[in-house]
Amino acid sequence: MRRLNLDLAERSYPILIDGGLLSRAEEILPFLRTPRIALVSNTTVAPLYMDGLVKALEKVGVGVTPIILPDGEAYKTWESLNQIYDVLLATRCDRSTTIVALGGGVIGDLAGFAAATYQRGVPFIQIPTTLLSQVDSSVGGKTGINHPRGKNMVGAFWQPKLVLADTDTLKTLPDRELSAGMAEVIKYGLIRDLPFLDWLEANMDGLLARDGELLAHAIERSCINKAEVVAADELETAREGGRALLNLGHTFGHAIETGMGYGEWLHGEAVAAGTMMAVELSRRLGWLCVADVERVRTLLQRAGLPVKGADLGAARYLELMSHDKKVIAGSLRLVLLKSLGDAVTHADASREDIVAAIEACCRA
Amino acid sequence: MRRLNLDLAERSYPILIDGGLLSRAEEILPFLRTPRIALVSNTTVAPLYMDGLVKALEKVGVGVTPIILPDGEAYKTWESLNQIYDVLLATRCDRSTTIVALGGGVIGDLAGFAAATYQRGVPFIQIPTTLLSQVDSSVGGKTGINHPRGKNMVGAFWQPKLVLADTDTLKTLPDRELSAGMAEVIKYGLIRDLPFLDWLEANMDGLLARDGELLAHAIERSCINKAEVVAADELETAREGGRALLNLGHTFGHAIETGMGYGEWLHGEAVAAGTMMAVELSRRLGWLCVADVERVRTLLQRAGLPVKGADLGAARYLELMSHDKKVIAGSLRLVLLKSLGDAVTHADASREDIVAAIEACCRA
Ligand SMILES: NC(=O)c1ccc[n+]([C@@H]2O[C@H](COP(=O)([O-])OP(=O)(O)OC[C@H]3O[C@@H](n4cnc5c(N)ncnc54)[C@H](O)[C@@H]3O)[C@@H](O)[C@H]2O)c1
Ligand SMILES: NC(=O)c1ccc[n+]([C@@H]2O[C@H](COP(=O)([O-])OP(=O)(O)OC[C@H]3O[C@@H](n4cnc5c(N)ncnc54)[C@H](O)[C@@H]3O)[C@@H](O)[C@H]2O)c1
Numbered sequence: 001m002r003r004l005n006l007d008l009a010e011r012s013y014p015i016l017i018d019g020g021l022l023s024r025a026e027e028i029l030p031f032l033r034t035p036r037i038a039l040v041s042n043t044t045v046a047p048l049y050m051d052g053l054v055k056a057l058e059k060v061g062v063g064v065t066p067i068i069l070p071d072g073e074a075y076k077t078w079e080s081l082n083q084i085y086d087v088l089l090a091t092r093c094d095r096s097t098t099i100v101a102l103g104g105g106v107i108g109d110l111a112g113f114a115a116a117t118y119q120r121g122v123p124f125i126q127i128p129t130t131l132l133s134q135v136d137s138s139v140g141g142k143t144g145i146n147h148p149r150g151k152n153m154v155g156a157f158w159q160p161k162l163v164l165a166d167t168d169t170l171k172t173l174p175d176r177e178l179s180a181g182m183a184e185v186i187k188y189g190l191i192r193d194l195p196f197l198d199w200l201e202a203n204m205d206g207l208l209a210r211d212g213e214l215l216a217h218a219i220e221r222s223c224i225n226k227a228e229v230v231a232a233d234e235l236e237t238a239r240e241g242g243r244a245l246l247n248l249g250h251t252f253g254h255a256i257e258t259g260m261g262y263g264e265w266l267h268g269e270a271v272a273a274g275t276m277m278a279v280e281l282s283r284r285l286g287w288l289c290v291a292d293v294e295r296v297r298t299l300l301q302r303a304g305l306p307v308k309g310a311d312l313g314a315a316r317y318l319e320l321m322s323h324d325k326k327v328i329a330g331s332l333r334l335v336l337l338k339s340l341g342d343a344v345t346h347a348d349a350s351r352e353d354i355v356a357a358i359e360a361c362c363r364a
Numbered sequence: 365m366r367r368l369n370l371d372l373a374e375r376s377y378p379i380l381i382d383g384g385l386l387s388r389a390e391e392i393l394p395f396l397r398t399p400r401i402a403l404v405s406n407t408t409v410a411p412l413y414m415d416g417l418v419k420a421l422e423k424v425g426v427g428v429t430p431i432i433l434p435d436g437e438a439y440k441t442w443e444s445l446n447q448i449y450d451v452l453l454a455t456r457c458d459r460s461t462t463i464v465a466l467g468g469g470v471i472g473d474l475a476g477f478a479a480a481t482y483q484r485g486v487p488f489i490q491i492p493t494t495l496l497s498q499v500d501s502s503v504g505g506k507t508g509i510n511h512p513r514g515k516n517m518v519g520a521f522w523q524p525k526l527v528l529a530d531t532d533t534l535k536t537l538p539d540r541e542l543s544a545g546m547a548e549v550i551k552y553g554l555i556r557d558l559p560f561l562d563w564l565e566a567n568m569d570g571l572l573a574r575d576g577e578l579l580a581h582a583i584e585r586s587c588i589n590k591a592e593v594v595a596a597d598e599l600e601t602a603r604e605g606g607r608a609l610l611n612l613g614h615t616f617g618h619a620i621e622t623g624m625g626y627g628e629w630l631h632g633e634a635v636a637a638g639t640m641m642a643v644e645l646s647r648r649l650g651w652l653c654v655a656d657v658e659r660v661r662t663l664l665q666r667a668g669l670p671v672k673g674a675d676l677g678a679a680r681y682l683e684l685m686s687h688d689k690k691v692i693a694g695s696l697r698l699v700l701l702k703s704l705g706d707a708v709t710h711a712d713a714s715r716e717d718i719v720a721a722i723e724a725c726c727r728a
C-alpha cells in the first residue's frame with residue numbers, strides 16, 4: 001500500500017492508495033474521534049460499494065448513518081446539502097461524528113462542505129471513487145456547492161483527516177469517466193514532471209486496462225505533484241506560476257464547458273482539448289516544437305480524450321475566456337509550456353496567436 | 365478611542381470602540397483589500413445608519429453594494445444567505461471584495477457566514493450595533509445560520525479583519541435590547557472579573573443612560589474577558605472550565621427560551637433568569653452566601669432584567685436542559701460560581717438541589 005503524508009502548513013493527513021481498501025476498516029478506525037460516522041454517497045456508487053464498507057465498519061463497532069443522494073453535478077446544490085444536515089440533525093449526530101464521502105468529486109465536495117459547516121465543523125474522511133477525485137479532490141481541501149449563478153461559488157476550505165483511494169473502485173468506472181480523470185493525470189506530467197509524462201506514455205494501455213499497481217502509481221505521482229504545488233502557494237497569492245499552473249488547459253476548457261452547456265463535455269474532456277490549445281499556443285510562442293505538440297496529442301488520444309475543440313468560433317472562445325474567474329484585470333493570463341514538464345503563467349500572448357491556436361485545434 | 369488588539373492563535377484583528385466611528389471611513393479604509401465592499405444590514409438598522417456610513421466610504425472612493433435583509437432572528441436562514449450570494453454574484457463581487465456587517469448579532473452571523481463561504485472565503489468586517497453583538501459576537505469568530513431543526517446548527521469559524529463598535533449606535537437601541545446585552549456584560553464580571561462587577565454596580569445608571577464613555581469601558585472589559593477565555597481554550601477542548609464558563613446562566617436560560625418558544629424571551633433576559641438559578645444553586649452548594657445572591661439579583665434588576673424564571677415546572681426545565689448541546693453524556697454539567705468573579709464547571713450537583721434552585725427562582 002502507498003501511504004502519502006500530506007504536510008501542508010495547516011494540517012497534515014495521510015492519503016492511502018491501494019486495492020481493497022474499502023474492506024479494511026482498521027485503516028479508518030484510528031482516524032475516528034468516536035465510533036460514529038455519517039456516510040454520504042449517491043444512488044450509483046452506494047449499490048456498488050456501500051454494503052461492503054458498512055459491514056466492515058460495523059464489524060469493528062462503528063455506527064453508520066447512511067445518506068444517499070441522487071447522482072449528478074446537477075445535485076451539487078443547497079438542496080442536497082440541506083438533505084445532509086437534515087439527516088445529521090434527525091439522527092443527532094454531534095461535533096464528534098465523522099462525515100465520510102464515498103463517491104466522485106460531486107459527493108466529495110458536498111459532503112466536505114457539510115463537514116465544514118455542520119455545527120461549525122466536524123471531522124471529514126474522503127473515499128474518492130473516480131480517478132478525477134482521487135488525483136484532484138484529494139489534495140487542497142476545497143469543498144463546496146454550485147449556485148444557480150455559477151459553479152463552486154459557495155464553499156470552504158476543509159481538510160480531511162484521511163483519504164482512502166481504493167484502486168479497485170475504478171474497475172466499475174465508465175470508460176469515459178476514467179479518461180476524463182486521465183486528462184488531469186497527464187496535466188501533472190506536462191506542467192512539472194517530465195519523467196512521469198514518459199512513464200504515462202509507457203503505461204497508458206495498462207492504466208486504461210485498470211491495472212491496480214499502475215493506477216496506484218499514477219494516483220500517487222499526481223497527488224504528490226498537486227501537493228507540492230499547493231504547499232508552495234498555500235494562500236494562492238503567487239503572482240507568477242503557483243497554484244495557477246494547475247489550470248493548464250482549463251481556461252480554454254471552461255470556455256468549451258460553458259459554451260456547450262455544462263454536462264455536454266466532461267470536465268476532463270474539455271481540459272484535454274484546452275490543453276491542446278495551450279500546447280499549440282506555446283508552439284506559436286516558440287517554446288515547443290511540432291514534435292512536442294504531436295507527443296501531447298498522441299498521449300491524450302491514447303487516453304481516450306478529445307483533442308479537437310468544440311466549434312464555437314474563436315470570438316466566442318475569447319468572450320467566454322474573459323469571463324473566467326482566473327482572468328486577472330482584463331489581461332488573459334494563460335498557463336503555457338516553456339517545454340514539456342515546465343509550465344508558466346503568461347499574460348502577454350497576442351490576440352492573434354490565441355485565436356490562431358484556438359482555430360488550429362478546432363479544425364484539427 | 366479604545367483600540368483592542370485581539371491576538372488569537374489563528375489571526376489577530378483590532379476592535380475599535382468609540383462614539384462616531386461610523387463616519388470615520390479612514391478607520392476602515394486600511395483594512396480593505398480593494399476599495400469595494402458589500403454592506404449587509406437590515407430594514408431597521410439601514411435607515412438609521414447606512415446613509416452616513418455609505419457617504420463616508422464613497423467620499424474616500426470605496427464602492428458600496430448594499431444588501432438589506434428583513435429584520436429578525438426568523439430571517440437568520442439559508443434563504444437570507446442566498447439573497448446575499450445572489451447580490452454578490454449579480455454585482456460581480458470577487459474574492460477581494462470585503463463583506464461588512466452593519467447590525468446586531470443576526471446580521472453579524474449571517475454576513476459573517478456569507479463571508480466564510482462566498483467563493484470559499486472573502487474578507488469580513490463587523491460593525492455591531494447592539495450591545496449584545498458588541499460584547500459577544502465581536503470575539504470568537506462564530507458565524508452561522510439557523511436550521512429548521514435547531515439554532516446555529518450550520519456555520520463556520522471566520523475571523524473578521526476589523527470590528528468597529530460605535531457606542532453612538534446604542535442610542536437608538538430599544539431599552540429591552542440594551543438590557544439584554546447587559547446580561548452578558550454582567551456575566552463577564554460574575555465569571556472572572558470581580559473589579560468589573562464592582563464597577564458595573566457603581567455605573568449601571570450611567571450605562572442605561574447610554575453614557576458613551578461608560579459604555580465604551582463596559583464593551584472593552586467584556587471583549588477583553590471573552591478574548592482571554594477564548595484564547596485559553598482555542599479549540600474548545602478544555603475538560604474543566606474553559607470556554608464553557610461563558611455559558612453561565614445559559615443552560616437554564618436555553619430551557620426558558622425553548623420552553624416559552626423562541627422570541628418570547630430575549631436571549632439576554634433568559635440568561636439573566638438562568639444566572640439567578642445558577643447563583644441560587646451555588647449558594648445551596650455552600651459556595652455563595654445569601655448576600656452574594658442578593659447582590660446579583662439587585663444588579664440584574666437595576667439593569668432592567670428579569671430575575672424570576674418562566675413558570676415551566678422544574679421537571680420541564682430538567683427535560684429541556686438535558687437536550688442542551690452543552691450537556692456531556694447525560695450528566696448535567698453546569699457553570700456555577702465558587703465565589704463572585706470565579707466560575708467553575710460542575711457536573712455533580714444533585715437533582716434535588718437543581719430542582720430547588722429552579723423552583724426558588726420561579727417563585728421569587
Ligand atoms: N474539491 C476539489 O479539489 C475538486 C477537484 C476537482 C473537481 N472537483 C469537483 O468534482 C466534480 C467532478 O468529479 P467527478 O468527475 O468525480 O464527477 P462525479 O462525482 O459526478 O462522478 C462521475 C460519475 O461517476 C459515477 N461514479 C463515481 N464513482 C464510481 C465508480 N467507482 N464506479 C462507477 N461509477 C462511479 C458517479 O456517480 C457519476 O455518475 C465537480 O463537481 C468538480 O467541481 C472538486
Ligand atoms: N457570533 C457570535 O459569537 C454570537 C454571540 C452572541 C449571539 N449571537 C447571535 O446574535 C443574535 C442575537 O443578536 P442581537 O441581540 O444583536 O439581535 P438582533 O441582531 O436581532 O438585534 C436586535 C434588534 O435590534 C435591532 N437593532 C440593531 N441595532 C440597532 C440600533 N443600533 N438601533 C436600533 N435597533 C437596532 C435589530 O434590527 C433587531 O430588531 C442571535 O442570532 C445569536 O445567535 C452570535
Ligand SMILES: [Zn+2]
Pocket residue numbers: 184250267271
Ligand atoms: Zn480540472
Ligand SMILES: [Zn+2]
Pocket residue numbers: 548614631635
Ligand atoms: Zn449568550
